[in-house]
Each structure stands twice: as structure tokens, then as C-alpha cells.
Amino acid sequence: MRTIKQINEKIKKGQVVAVTAEEVIDLVAKQGIKKTAAEVDVVTTATFGPMCSSGAYFNIGHSKPRIKLGGGTCKLNDVPAYCGFAAVDIYLGASALPDDDPRNKVFPGEFKYGGAHVIQELVSGKDVRLEATAYGTDCYPRKKLETLINIKDLNEAVLFNIRNCYQNYNVAVNLSDKIIYTYMGVLKPNLGNANYCSAGQLSPLLKDPYYKTIGIGTKIFLGGGIGYVAWHGTQHNPTVKRRDNGLPVGPAGTLAVIGDLKQMKPEWLVAISMLGYGVSLAVGIGVPIPILDEEILKTAAISDEEIYTQIVDYSNAYPQMVAESLGEVSYAQLKSGKIIVQGKEVPTGNLSSYTKARKIAIELKSWIKKGDFLLTEPVAPLPGAESGYTFKPLKERPI
């Protein structure tokens, strides 16, 4: 029907037809697949939610005299960064915590500050305190460094998230008689609430379920700047059960993404504290889906009514690695505000901001329409539904 090259020509001429993944649902309902596929060039998808496997690497520049942080220690606003690299490269994980954070010693811990907060402060342009120690060598004699750093002075500041953008996710409930504190939020006892975490009909990998257009090298909206899909994300699990429409019925594909942190904005990289669990980073991601044929449009136009996921007990089944579903619900049911679990009406809450996802989809659409954002051909595909690639549990062996 059309190629990415042709779409890019239209983008350059300002003639491209781009709509959001929400708008395309109404269009297809009104005028059918054929007519819509003939009209629409690009569908923009988006998500904004907590993504713990996020982080950023920095090259801080060489001090005078030189210091080699590799093999030493390095803290940013008291949060330890990984420095097992060369002299001045460090990596800060979103969930890292200061050594003196009480964690869950007083339960449930509050986790007020961690790696994600440092990342958000850097992106906001705030100075951050760097304190490092090293063992000293002939070529890198210095053993101690204490300085303020600012993102604008760093050589590289790169967001590199090894697992983002989950294709579908569990609904978390609590069957026990005690309140529990999880990465899916606070879960009240005896099915007091049901928390989910997906943008549903706006979510990138749910709109391209077989990864026909999203692959390694795909250019994306990342944290308000430009990013790329670097690889499939960790725990990528494309071979899970799918419905007839191709949609996985539970957590499936994931993306590893990378982009220049200096371009990003604190509005789209938000540090969060999960009570009793830890620190995480809410990341805003937008992915364009080129409508290359009618099949791609068909899945891009799937609505919340047709996307299903599993209800999982986080008091026992999840922590104990018991594969057990309490039932299936659609995102339309979840968004209605209540679902029925074991005969009981349970109020629902989303951890992922649909409002923010919608804003990202609209923003990406406007970038494309203005000619600021050209699409890329993936350079390699992600492992697909037929690849045999799976997400394995750990096999523990005696040492």
C-alpha cells in the first residue's frame, strides 16, 4: 500500500495524514478499514507509566588531576551510581537508593528519594552533588572528588532503559486478609482494589502486536526528546498465548530504548515512590506506526473492548511464582472503574497515566505533521510470536 520512504516524502511536503491510536479507532468504526487505510499514513501510540528498569549513563569529563572512578565508588545526591567502567563513565539506575535509606526497616518504607529523582532533577537542569572515591593509579592519581555537576556540562547524558513499554500487563489484586505493598501499588485485603498498568488502546506494542513495524532502530518519542528502540527489552516474551486478533493475553513483548537525556523534559520523566516497594521512574514513550497495509491498520485500530489481560493475586501467586490467573478482563472493563473478581465487585485504579499517554500521542502527531519527525525503517526485527524466544525462570543450582 505504502512504504516508509513514501510516508517520509509526505512528511517532508507537509502532506502526511497522522492520527493518534485513539482517533483511529473512531475513524475505522465510521468509515471502515479500507477507506481509513487509504487515508491514514501514520498512527501515533503512547504510554506513560512506571518503568523500573530505566537508567541513564553519563560521562562527567576528566578532572585535573585525573581520577579513575572504575573500581571506585560514585554517588549522585547520595544515590550510588555504578562505575565499573573506565575513568569517568557512570550508570545510574532508576531504582537505586541512598545507602542510608531505611528501606523497609520501618514497614512500609516511603522511598522518598532514589536514582529516578536524581534523573528527574538533572533533566530539570538542577545541580547534582557528585561524590566519588578511587584507589589511585600512576595515570589517574586522584583519590577523591566532590563537585556539583549539571547536565549541560556533561559530555554525554543518555537515558538507556533496558525494559520499557510492556506489551500488556497483569491486573493486581490481594486475596489475603492483610494489606500488601507492591510495585502495583497498595492492595487492600480481600479484593479491596484491583490495580492495572497499561495505556491499553494507546499502548505501542498493543497496537503492533506482531512487531511488524516496531523493531530495532525505530525512532520514538522518549521522555520528551528523540529516542530509538535499541533492542528487545529484558524479559521479552513474544510467544505467550494470543487471542484471535493477535493480542497477547498477558505480559509479552518489551523494548529496550535509548535517547539523549539532554533533550528530555521533567514532565515526561517523573520519579515515583511506591510505598513499601521502592523508587521507580515513570517514562513517557511515543511510537509511530506506519500504516503500510490494511493488516497493520486493523491491529492499530483495536480498542479497549478487545484487549484482555489477567487478574493475578499479588499476596501469594505472584510472589510464589505460581502461574495462576483469577480471570480475564478487558481494558474497557478496567476503565469502567470496577471489575468482578470471584463474584465480588472490585474498584480499579491505573498506575499508568492515560491522560499523559494521550498528550504524548498528540505531541508526536504534531511533530510528524510539522515535518520535525521522520520515520525510520527498523534495521532488525524484534523476536516475534513464532521465534520460540521465551522468558525463563531462574534455575537455581547448588554452588
Add this chain to the structure above:
Amino acid sequence: MISKRIVLHFPHRLVDQPIIYKLVKDFDLEFNILKAYVTPQEEGLMVLELTGQEENFEQGIRYLESSGVKIQPLSQDVIRNEAKCTDCGVCVPICPTGALVADPLTRKVLFYDHKCIACELCVKVCPTRAMEVRF
């Protein structure tokens, strides 16, 4: 009849006085305690829903003020920092009074502060800590 939710601050000298009892006996007001921290020798705090005839209500409030109790309307108790809220909605099922609601159309999280009983469950549950307590 009127019914209002108010926050009362008792200076420590009043903590052992039967203030609420007087509201009932002298002013014929009904009360429902939504929250209370009352410790001898310290300032006490009580969140009340107070119901009664308008005239009695006003006299009751005047009595409280003249006894040295500081009064503030409840809506000032829990506030939302709009800059921090991402409209995720994880607070919605936690809120016991329906003061936090996800708009079905826009998916924005609405905060009806007149429904808030200041239980503060949302304060720690909020991932961005956008719900703040103000006294």
C-alpha cells in the same frame, strides 16, 4: 439543618476539657469524629462532621473559638499539588469517600475536596506524592 466538616486544633490546656460534650449538651449539635489525635500535654487535633440547626451551629462554633480552639474548614486539610499529579489514578480505589474519581471521558483524576474526610490514605499511596497535608 446544616452539616459541615471542620478541623479543630486544641491547645494542650484544653485537651482534658469536655469540649465536644458541650457542643452536644448546650448547642444540640450532632457530631461524627472522622479523625482525632488527642494526647495529654500536647496539642490535640480533631476532624469532625458537625450537624445541627444553623443558629445552634454558629453558636457552637463561637463557643469553640471563645474556648481557644482553632477552627479551619476541612478542604484545607488535604490538597493536591497539581504540578506533581500525573493523573494516573492509582489513588481512586483507595479513597473511601469517592473524593478522587477518574473522569470516564478524559481519564483525568478529579479531586472533590468537599467529599474528602482527610483520612490521608491517598497521601502515601500517591506515587509522585502529589497529595499533601496542610494544617
